[in-house]
Amino acid sequence: MRTHTEQTEQTEQTETTLHTPVIAWFEANARDLPWRRPEAGAWGVMVSEFMLQQTPVSRVLPVYEQWVARWPRPADLAAEAPGEAVRAWGRLGYPRRALRLHGAAQAIRDRHNGDVPSEHAQLLALPGIGEYTAAAVASFAYGQRHAVLDTNVRRVFARTVTGVEYPPNATTAAERRLARSLLPEDRTRAAEWAAASMELGALVCTARSPECGRCPVAAHCAWKLAGKPAHEGPPRRGQTYAGTDRQVRGKLLAVLREAVAPVTQQALDAVWDEPVQRARALDGLVSDGLVEPMADGLYRLPLT
DNA sequence: CAACCGTGGAT
DNA sequence: TATCCAAGGTT
Structure with missing residues (x-):
């Protein structure tokens, strides 16, 4: 059990060595992203968070602008056919996110x-909101105090605090505990810290080639102080893509997205020559609700 | 908890 | 060219 004095000292130490320099750096270096502007509102923040799940900012930007212009409120999206959300998702990847965002809009309505x-x-x-996204929306849109633990923040903590190059493959309880312990007490300060620590990971403390020369906390970084030891343990997950069901699903859905009318089985068959895998991929899309089979053998994006 | 779920730019 | 990796969630 920690005494009140020890708790206070730890908090003040963190404030001096981490919060203040990182937040000051953020105020000088934060990107001017549309979902950070006041007019974005909570809905804009939420849309951006869905799109940013495993997709880089540069690819999200144009699609985000189209979405919030077309569907400025949750009810606007909720009134659409889910297939329209899938179509407007374009090539962002993981199109189930579009379906879930549509479902979330309906639930909000x-x-x-x-x-x-x-x-x-x-x-x-x-739907589509997990621990990270819930904390992100509550923090960024509503200024609440939550540990916002994404891949950027996990990497920043791994290096600055734990002294290793990369965080574990899956988020651990220890990481969650650490994130909570580093959270400023003050709500506003906590929200600033969440955005700032994430931005630091995105712009400076990057996975491939961190720019420690630009890092506001390089002098305190445990990994740098240890001489930047190389990553130990199992190699990062290497996911092959060519030849997988995911690739086939992507090709099938691309045909449906670009078609203005229902598509024939023949048109879908043209995208992949291996019939068993092709059928399995199409079945998967249908059971995921991304594709709607019609009674006459045609296929389309879902109307309901 | 590991596997699955897209796509494209950078190295 | 092959690999890495990008504001995760669901099963």
Whole structure:
């Protein structure tokens, strides 16, 4: 059990060595991203968070602008056919996110009077929102105090605090505990810290080639102080893509996205020559709700 | 908890 | 050319 004095000293130490320099760096170096502007609102923040799940900022930007212009409120998206969300998703990847965002918009309309909820638990209950996204929306859109633990923050903590090059493959309880312990007490300060620590990982403390010369906390970084030891343990997950069901699904869905009318089986068959895998991929798309088979043997993006 | 789920730019 | 990796979530 820690004494009150020890707790206070730890907090003040963190404030001096981490929070202040990182937040000051953020204020001088933050990107001017559209979802960070006040007019974005909670819905803009939420849309951006869905799109940014495993997709780089540069590819999200144009699609984000189209989405919020076309569907400025959750109810606007909720009123659309889900297939329209899938179509407008374009080539962002992982199109189930589009379906889930559409489902989340409907839930917001039905359960929250059309307003993006501010409570973490209510956000978490929406489709497509997990621990990270719930914390991100609550923090960025509503200024709440939550540990926002994404891949950037995990890497920053791994290096500056733990002294290793990369975080574990899957998020651990120890990482969550660490993130909570480093969270400033003050709500506003906590929200600033969340955005700032994430941005530091995105711009400076990057996975491939960190620019420690630009890092505001390089002097305190445990990894740098240890001489930047190379990563130990199992190699990072290497995911092959060519020849997988995912690639086939992507090709099939691309045909549906670009078609204005329902598509024939023949048109879908043209994208992949191996019939068993092709059928399996199409079945998967249908069971995921991304593709709707029609009674006459045609296929289209889902209307309901 | 490991596997699955897209896509494209950088190295 | 092959690999890495990008604001994760769901099963």
